[in-house]
Amino acid sequence: MFSKLKQFKDLRSQAKVMQTALAQESVTEEKNGVKIVLNGNMEVLEIKLNGELNKAAQEEALKECFTGALKSAQKLMAKKLQEMGGIPGLS
Numbered sequence: 001m002f003s004k005l006k007q008f009k010d011l012r013s014q015a016k017v018m019q020t021a022l023a024q025e026s027v028t029e030e031k032n033g034v035k036i037v038l039n040g041n042m043e044v045l046e047i048k049l050n051g052e053l054n055k056a057a058q059e060e061a062l063k064e065c066f067t068g069a070l071k072s073a074q075k076l077m078a079k080k081l082q083e084m085g086g087i088p089g090l091s
Contacts, residue, residue, distance in 0.1 A: 034061035
């Protein structure tokens with residue numbers, strides 16, 4: 001029982017280290033003057049809109065930027081996780 005608790009504590013510690021490392025990383029996507037920046041924890045750090053675009057064009061550009069940034073952040077997370085040795089028990 002205590003070995004399971006130790007494993008849980010170790011996993012929790014690794015998750016905190018991973019979360020801290022990912023918070024230091026960021027990804028940026030830009031399209032038609034619309035820009036979004038996410039950190040590795042998928043938190044929005046910055047959004048920049050282009051006032052020269054109409055509402056529909058801004059919404060479309062923002063949607064594309066957000067989708068691209070999410071995909072980039074997911075790739076970053078996977079790379080960092082792999083660099084840190086993966087998740088024990090899932091290999």
